[in-house]
Amino acid sequence: MTTNEFTKLMPKESIDALFLEAHTQRSFQPEKLDRSVVDRVYDVIRWAPTAYNASAMRITVVESPQARERLVAHMSQVNKEHVKNAPLALVISYDRDFSIGMVEMGSPQQLADSLAGNDELALQTATMQVAYLILGLRGAGLHVGPMTGGDFTAIHDDLFQGTSLQPFMVLVVGSEPTDPGYRPRKGRLSAEQVVSVI
Ligand SMILES: Cc1cc2nc3c(=O)[nH]c(=O)nc-3n(C[C@H](O)[C@H](O)[C@H](O)COP(=O)(O)O)c2cc1C
Structure with a gap:
């Protein structure tokens, strides 16, 4: 699909904001950002697909200066300053108890029980959901810097x-x-390098 074909589904400005012009950002003007934007974006991205319809991702808004300081202490050196100064800093986790909420969402108890304790699935699901979240935040006109450089055991x-x-x-x-x-x-990588047919 060329960008032109794509615009039949999505306006050019949206494609630019999500993909073509969007660029990972790490440092921002210091203006405040209301954390309610996270709830509003989550309300939309929660409908994107996951395995077994599980919702394993959890988002923690690091709001108090004390919590922010503790988080910064565990980030790798290159990330510390960015995390310290970001208008919003979010810790993304997977919930090891993700299967507990599944029955409420309409899954059979038997399925929920069979997935209980499946950390690999929880991480996979949460990783997909954070990708949706990044695009959702971009769609809300925001810029995002994902970071795995840090000591997550210490966090x-x-x-x-x-x-x-x-x-x-x-x-x-x-x-x-x-x-x-x-x-x-x-x-x-280009589509030629990535897409194959068997
Ligand atoms: C899962 C993940 C982890 C990342 N970790 C870091 C990080 O710890 N520090 C950092 O500066 N950038 C980090 N990045 C940013 C990537 O380097 C960046 O998104 C990628 O190079 C694409 O850059 P672009 O959006 O400017 O094209 C991470 C990105 C992702 C998706």
């Missing part, structure tokens, strides 16, 4: 001890990047 032990949440990613979110040209975009 768990410090901020999520005693819960069923397993953090695995941090998202920094803002509306105005301070340096949109930072780290110019690298290439991507």
Whole structure:
């Protein structure tokens, strides 16, 4: 599908905002960003597909200065400053108890029981959901920096001890990047390299 074909489904501005012009951002103007945007975006992206219709992703908004400081301490050196200054910092986890909510969403108890404790599925599902979340935040006109550079065992032990949440990613979110040209975009594999037919 060319970009032109795509625009039959989605306006060009949306394709640009989600993919073509969108660029990972890590540092933002310091203006406040209301955390309610996270709820509004989640309300939309929750409808994207997951295996067994499981919802394993959990989002923690790191709002208090104390929690933010503790999170920063566990991020790798290159990420610390970005996490410290981001208008919004989100810790993304998978919930080891994700199967508990499945019956309420319409799955049979037997299915929920058979998936209980399946951390691999939980991580896979939450990873898909965070990708949807990134695109949803972009769709809301925001810029996002996903980060896995950090000690997530320490983040768990410090901020999520005693819960069923397993953090695995941090998202920094803002509306105005301070340096949109930072780290110019690298290439991507072409469809020719990626798509095969058997
Ligand atoms: C799962 C994931 C983890 C990432 N971890 C980091 C990170 O720890 N620090 C960082 O500066 N960028 C991180 N990035 C950003 C990527 O390097 C960036 O999204 C990628 O190079 C594409 O850049 P572009 O959007 O500017 O084209 C991460 C991205 C993803 C999706």
